[in-house]
Amino acid sequence: MAGLTNYEKVVLGLTAGFVLTAGLWFWGQDRLHGDYQIVTMERREETVVMQQPPEAAEQSRPDSLLPGEKIDLNTADAYELQRLPGIGEKRAEDIIAYREEHGPFETVEQLDEVSGIGPGILEGLRDYAQVAAVDG
DSSP states (O other): TTTTTTHHHHHHHHHHHHHHHHHHHHHHHHHHSSOOOOOOOOOOOOOOOOOOOOOHHHHOOOOSSTTTTOOETOOOOHHHHHHHOOOHHHHHHHHHHHHHHHSSOGGGGGGSTTTTTTHHHHHTTTEEEEEOOOOO
């Protein structure tokens, strides 16, 4: 330590004290918590429900409709509309709201303009929905 100024001795002493204190603190923390336990959980894959292709939709029909029965989009109430495949309470209400705002449907394809009904649902409805001639 010969040749060191008092300032350098103080800095060296403080550095050594800090390193010693930090080392003891980390060593004590490791002892304090004890052994670690690792728990793993199995991740289950989510089931993805695929929409039926158009061919399968033609082969199966909803049980709530009789053979050959079709629902008229211009006269059906919410309950009747819910009998259609892919139409629940919310979509039935949307169909009625659209009908009230824009007037009667002219074609079944016009359902595509209703919120929540896209090409897939529309394709499944073609065999079960109809539009009766509108008196004008």
